[in-house]
Amino acid sequence: MKKTIATLLLCSVASTAVAEIMVPMHLVTDQGVGEKIGFITVSQTTHGIQLKPDLRELPPGMRGFHLHEKGSCDTAKKDGKVTPAGAAGGHYDPHKSGKHGAPWGDGHKGDLPGLYVNTSGTSTQPLAAPRLTLEDFYGRALVIHAGDDNYSDYPEPLGGGGARIACGVVPEPASEPAPGSDKEAATKAEKAQPDME
Ligand SMILES: [Cu+2]
Ligand SMILES: [Zn+2]
DSSP: OHHHHHHHHHHHHHHHHTSEEEEEEEEEETTEEEEEEEEEEEEEETTEEEEEEEEOSOOSEEEOEEEESSSOOOOEEETTEEETTGGGOSBOOTTOOOSOOOTTSSSOTTBOOOEEEOTTSOBOOOEEETTOOHHHHTTOEEEEESSOOOSSSSSSGGGGOOSEEEEEEOOOOSSOOOTTSHHHHHHHHHHHOTTOO
16 A cells, blocks of 8 residues: 555656756857757646747747647758758647647647747747647757748748747657557557657
8 A cells, every 4th residue: 555655656756747848059150050049948837838948049039830740850851951940840740630720729749829928038838739749849950931831821821930040949748658558559659650740
């Protein structure tokens, strides 16, 4: 009995520890990853994911903001053209929707609400991502674009946000799940069937 209580306590401590992820954000250019401009805190709430930016040095106004599929903010080179944070890949799209849409829509799952930057270049207004869970974020990248996002592929593809100006890699959970826990079993099952989604 004592052991059960101890295990329950450990479990609740562990789940508190992973209920929130701090993602360090950096400016990105065709030279690579630049200056750090703050953090975005990703947390699980009863209504889905909340993203709380604490950022500076961004251009004022609305900025396109997405979860991209790969956990890298490095440049990518294609046909001699260098793309800032190109290594982050495309918008996270586990269901292969193949279309850009609204955060509450049926397009890319990584399509997030636009990020509001105030006239002093800081961004602190929290955003909701109702379709995502924390598991979606691990090992991927948050990307901020030069332009706004109209949640459509028209008239321009991917919301019209254009170049990637800031990026942050979402760190993997700090520790492996405890042996014998439900989480460990789930992780193992996931690894055994990598093409589930
Ligand atoms: Cu993007
Ligand atoms: Zn998209």
